[in-house]
Amino acid sequence: xxxxxxxxxxxxxxxxxxxxxxxxxxxxxxxxxxxxxxxxxxxxxxxxxxxxxxxxxxxxxxxxxxxxxxxxxxxxxxxxxxxxxxxxxxxxxxxxxxxxxxxxxxxxxxxxxxxxxxxxxxxxxxxxxxxxxxxxxxxxxxxxxxxxxxxxxxxxxxxxxxxxxxxxxxx
Amino acid sequence: xxxxxxxxxxxxxxxxxxxxxxxxxxxxxxxxxxxxxxxxxxxxxxxxxxxxxxxxxxxxxxxxxxxxxxxxxxxxxxxxxxxxxxxxxxxxxxxxxxxxxxxxxxxxxxxxxxxxxxxxxxxxxxxxxxxxxxxxxxxxxxxxxxxxxxxxxxxxxxxxxxxxxxxxxxxxxxxxxxxxxxxxxxxxxxxxxxxxxxxxxxxxxxxxxxxxxxxxxxxxxxxxxxxxxxx
Numbered sequence: 169x170x171x172x173x174x175x176x177x178x179x180x181x182x183x184x185x186x187x188x189x190x191x192x193x194x195x196x197x198x199x200x201x202x203x204x205x206x207x208x209x210x211x212x213x214x215x216x217x218x219x220x221x222x223x224x225x226x227x228x229x230x231x232x233x234x235x236x237x238x239x240x241x242x243x244x245x246x247x248x249x250x251x252x253x254x255x256x257x258x259x260x261x262x263x264x265x266x267x268x269x270x271x272x273x274x275x276x277x278x279x280x281x282x283x284x285x286x287x288x289x290x291x292x293x294x295x296x297x298x299x300x301x302x303x304x305x306x307x308x309x310x311x312x313x314x315x316x317x318x319x320x321x322x323x324x325x326x327x328x329x330x331x332x333x334x335x336x337x338x339x
Numbered sequence: 340x341x342x343x344x345x346x347x348x349x350x351x352x353x354x355x356x357x358x359x360x361x362x363x364x365x366x367x368x369x370x371x372x373x374x375x376x377x378x379x380x381x382x383x384x385x386x387x388x389x390x391x392x393x394x395x396x397x398x399x400x401x402x403x404x405x406x407x408x409x410x411x412x413x414x415x416x417x418x419x420x421x422x423x424x425x426x427x428x429x430x431x432x433x434x435x436x437x438x439x440x441x442x443x444x445x446x447x448x449x450x451x452x453x454x455x456x457x458x459x460x461x462x463x464x465x466x467x468x469x470x471x472x473x474x475x476x477x478x479x480x481x482x483x484x485x486x487x488x489x490x491x492x493x494x495x496x497x498x499x500x501x502x503x504x505x506x507x508x509x510x511x512x513x514x515x516x517x518x519x520x521x522x523x524x525x526x527x528x529x530x531x532x533x534x535x536x537x538x539x540x541x542x543x544x545x546x547x548x549x550x551x552x553x554x555x556x557x558x559x560x561x562x563x564x565x566x567x568x569x570x
Binding site for chain 2: 175178179182183186187189190191196199200203204207208209210211212213216229230233236237265268269272283284287288298299300301302303305306309315318319322324
């Protein structure tokens with residue numbers, strides 16, 4: 169019964185979960201691994217997850233945590249400047265999605281996960297902090313550094329953003 | 340300008356590039372196969388764990404005479420979890436590394452461990468499985484990278500039928516002065532569980548939650564070794 173229900177859940181939720189894994193991992197093969205690892209965990213805890221009433225949210229949380237737990241093993245290996253090989257890219261140049269993707273690929277999974285939770289899920293810092301077992305100030309710091317890194321790699325001028333102001337408030 | 344980058348990120352994450360075609364039936368088969376492999380490993384580990392516990396138990400009987408004979412196994416966890424009864428006594432810090440729980444003392448705590456309100460702390464995710472009875476304390480312990488471990492300690496609970504997760508056999512579990520111990524790791528909730536029955540009849544139950552499994556294990560070991568030694 170548990171298996172059947174899990175299979176039903178899988179069929180219904182798989183497209184969204186697969187996409188979420190891909191956004192988190194940023195790479196097709198890593199996304200497939202992340203998806204499988206997370207679903208195996210979910211399968212083992214299925215009675216509890218089903219009882220919780222929000223299996224999609226639960227599996228997405230497992231995914232985010234699993235992605236973060238891998239972060240020490242999977243750091244960016246290519247120097248940003250080498251990976252991009254671009255100079256003086258104006259903000260308009262960011263329109264070229266490939267450049268943004270390559271810049272995103274240089275972030276650690278932890279930084280990327282913070283950005284995905286914030287910009288895709290619209291989660292507040294407190295929620296992200298709770299989900300990733302970090303402090304809110306750490307989440308702000310991670311996001312700030314991630315955005316700073318993206319701006320640097322995309323040659324976007326560093327503004328005095330709200331994000332930076334938030335960071336200063338907490339430091 | 341900042342808004343522009345943020346908008347670009349939102350558009351990137353919501354865009355169509357990340358569609359991943361996965362066949363549900365094939366994936367289901369793969370998951371079931373991986374799950375059964377994992378279960379087999381768990382069962383093997385549990386058998387080894389029980390054998391070691393039984394051996395330690397016999398040794399304990401020889402040395403200390405009759406003691407608690409209940410051998411715990413990593414069976415199905417209780418359906419109820421997490422937010423449990425209020426502490427029957429207030430946990431009190433008595434030294435930098437110790438907290439008093441009734442007449443029991445939790446030792447081996449890092450100096451930076453902070454005693455927090457048990458009810459409020461356990462109401463936050465991840466939900467952990469704890470005995471419904473017993474004196475309890477919850478502490479937060481900061482670790483690297485701005486992370487922290489939430490450690491729940493319960494003393495002298497009446498009973499608990501098992502622990503969630505997979506058994507993790509550690510050498511030091513056999514060096515706890517004849518105590519019966521079971522350690523499990525629950526990947527779903529990033530929690531390491533430990534239950535210990537000491538020869539003096541004291542029961543300890545620990546649940547450490549946090550993203551770093553190695554840090555959780557280090558903390559659980561330090562607290563368990565120091566606490567059981569002082570029991």
